[in-house]
Amino acid sequence: MLQLSLVQRRIPQALLLIGDDGAGTVALALELARTLLCEAPHITERTYDRCGDCHSCRQSAQLQHPNLQFVLPLPAGKAASEGELTTALVEEWRDVVSEVSIDPYVPLRLQQASAIRIGQIRELKRMLAMSSAAGGRRVVILHHADDMNTEAANAFLKTLEEPHTDVTLLLTCERPEVLLPTIRSRCQELIIPPIADEDLTRYLIKSESLAEQEARLVTAFAQGSLYRARRMAQEQVSDERRLALELLRTALRGKDYRIDLVTLVDHICEGKQRDRVDNVLSLLSVWLRDARCVAVSEHHATLVNSDQYDALLRFSQGFGQADFDQALSVLEEAAADIHRNVALPLLLLSCALQLRRVFAAARQGSPTPSSHPVAV
Numbered sequence: 237m238l239q240l241s242l243v244q245r246r247i248p249q250a251l252l253l254i255g256d257d258g259a260g261t262v263a264l265a266l267e268l269a270r271t272l273l274c275e276a277p278h279i280t281e282r283t284y285d286r287c288g289d290c291h292s293c294r295q296s297a298q299l300q301h302p303n304l305q306f307v308l309p310l311p312a313g314k315a316a317s318e319g320e321l322t323t324a325l326v327e328e329w330r331d332v333v334s335e336v337s338i339d340p341y342v343p344l345r346l347q348q349a350s351a352i353r354i355g356q357i358r359e360l361k362r363m364l365a366m367s368s369a370a371g372g373r374r375v376v377i378l379h380h381a382d383d384m385n386t387e388a389a390n391a392f393l394k395t396l397e398e399p400h401t402d403v404t405l406l407l408t409c410e411r412p413e414v415l416l417p418t419i420r421s422r423c424q425e426l427i428i429p430p431i432a433d434e435d436l437t438r439y440l441i442k443s444e445s446l447a448e449q450e451a452r453l454v455t456a457f458a459q460g461s462l463y464r465a466r467r468m469a470q471e472q473v474s475d476e477r478r479l480a481l482e483l484l485r486t487a488l489r490g491k492d493y494r495i496d497l498v499t500l501v502d503h504i505c506e507g508k509q510r511d512r513v514d515n516v517l518s519l520l521s522v523w524l525r526d527a528r529c530v531a532v533s534e535h536h537a538t539l540v541n542s543d544q545y546d547a548l549l550r551f552s553q554g555f556g557q558a559d560f561d562q563a564l565s566v567l568e569e570a571a572a573d574i575h576r577n578v579a580l581p582l583l584l585l586s587c588a589l590q591l592r593r594v595f596a597a598a599r600q601g602s603p604t605p606s607s608h609p610v611a612v
């Protein structure tokens with residue numbers, strides 16, 4: 237569809253790309269921007285491709301084209317607009333953009349970024365009002381448009397209503413429902429679907445050299461994101477699963493669990509790696525889903541952790557009556573908090589203790605003595 241719009245020179249002024257970053261939303265935005273900026277595109281009746289060789293293409297390959305601008309959410313309290321960035325933020329911005337120029341599946345995000353602010357939209361407006369530095373088409377990538385605060389969104393709407401010559405606005409967002417309907421109605425929308433599970437699994441086996449079992453485990457919670465899948469593959473999913481299960485096992489132990497639990501939580505959170513904590517929570521979710529399957533059904537063809545069948549069976553015998561939905565929502569809430577500014581050990585510890593409560597409720601009335609260690 238995009239190719240055809242390009243061939244017919246009917247690229248809309250504003251395009252809204254809806255989808256997860258890891259599924260290729262940024263990759264598509266960058267490819268489109270590079271193609272639009274190319275000085276000597278190869279055009280046929282049905283295709284329109286950048287040449288990859290002209291001055292523009294070389295500049296845009298590194299995302300250093302003067303006519304290519306980014307608007308990204310900024311961390312709270314650090315700067316009101318791009319013009320006021322601190323030196324440290326300017327450096328971080330440059331690093332993030334340069335990383336994305338090499339691998340468009342890496343998150344295009346500043347640390348603790350929270351919102352796109354009105355100052356940024358005013359700056360964008362000023363920039364669009366001036367004639368372009370290098371002449372020719374200008375492309376603005378407004379990334380995570382759903383992070384615009386209300387003031388910024390209202391100001392942006394006005395920008396959208398004004399005609400601009402030779403300007404293409406590429407918006408990306410993961411939650412279109414929070415955008416103003418008036419903004420959405422002025423953009424042509426394009427949905428980027430999550431990457432299919434089979435494709436991810438095949439990719440992991442081929443490019444990351446995972447065994448099939450491991451590739452399937454990674455795919456199960458990558459949720460269609462290549463970035464997530466790759467990150468998990470490189471961080472050795474089996475080791476992290478072992479940590480995740482140890483966490484569950486320790487949290488559910490009858491007594492004398494506290495010191496071990498704190499030690500283990502500290503170990504998992506060492507180095508403040510949010511990604512690692514995120515992985516551990518995701519692995520636990522997948523594992524509990526499997527345990528629920530084993531508890532309710534004889535058919536186990538769809539188990540992700542099929543190599544752990546005995547452990548799953550033991551767990552489902554002890555906790556088959558537990559409220560799995562509640563346990564899964566505890567994990568989901570913790571995962572959502574990871575990228576907010578929370579202390580990781582506290583988050584993980586509180587999550588483990590909540591799981592303990594959920595599963596303890598299932599064990600009440602069971603003949604197992606409370607001091608008996610739980611088989612996980």
Ligand SMILES: [Zn+2]
Nearest residue numbers: 274287290293
């Ligand atoms: Zn070119």
